[in-house]
Amino acid sequence: HFGPGRIHGVVGENGAGKSTLMKMLAGTLPPDGGRLTVDGRDFARLTPGRAAACGIGLLPQDPLDFPPLTVWENFALGGGPVLGRRQARARLETACTRLGFCLPPDTPVSRLTVAERQHLELARLFDRNAKLLILDEPTSVLTPQETRDLFRILRALADQGTSIIFISHKLNEVIAICNRVTVLRAGRVVETVAVCDTCPTDLACMM
Numbered sequence: 001h002f003g004p005g006r007i008h009g010v011v012g013e014n015g016a017g018k019s020t021l022m023k024m025l026a027g028t029l030p031p032d033g034g035r036l037t038v039d040g041r042d043f044a045r046l047t048p049g050r051a052a053a054c055g056i057g058l059l060p061q062d063p064l065d066f067p068p069l070t071v072w073e074n075f076a077l078g079g080g081p082v083l084g085r086r087q088a089r090a091r092l093e094t095a096c097t098r099l100g101f102c103l104p105p106d107t108p109v110s111r112l113t114v115a116e117r118q119h120l121e122l123a124r125l126f127d128r129n130a131k132l133l134i135l136d137e138p139t140s141v142l143t144p145q146e147t148r149d150l151f152r153i154l155r156a157l158a159d160q161g162t163s164i165i166f167i168s169h170k171l172n173e174v175i176a177i178c179n180r181v182t183v184l185r186a187g188r189v190v191e192t193v194a195v196c197d198t199c200p201t202d203l204a205c206m207m
Contacts, residue, residue: 005163007154020187172200
């Protein structure tokens with residue numbers, strides 16, 4: 001269960017099923033069984049369009065953007081109604097201001113850092129009213145300062161009621177940013193605990 005305004009960690013060894021589960025939530029992979037409940041509505045499965053309509057957004061390890069296009073052009077291509085240049089730039093600026101960072105709208109995405117590309121995707125998902133954000137190993141190639149900046153953004157989103165799923169193999173970061181943590185092993189839930197009741201060593205033992 002992923003509640004509003006919470007950052008929920010998901011950990012497990014390689015092959016535990018973390019990314020597979022998240023792809024099911026994002027609608028890119030059909031589940032073998034079970035059910036998904038979103039805002040009280042049950043689904044046997046989600047499609048990408050239905051997941052987006054339910055407010056579920058996935059930020060993969062490699063952001064899904066078009067490097068030759070500018071920042072505002074990529075922002076405008078984020079799904080939903082087609083945005084013109086003026087409207088896209090205005091909405092991009094609003095999203096960046098709300099999230100506490102700046103992006104140069106006319107710069108090609110190919111010239112952005114990985115952290116800035118993440119910011120662009122977060123701004124796009126925020127603009128599309130995503131209620132549940134799924135981040136798959138978002139800090140794997142970030143510097144320590146970029147990681148701190150990302151955590152600040154995630155806390156701001158959670159404070160505004162967004163639910164966040166944070167997948168990472170860096171257990172100390174999971175403890176630092178999450179409220180609760182679910183441990184997966186071989187496709188099954190081993191345990192879900194509050195971060196105040198665990199530590200990296202305990203999580204490693206459960207994994």
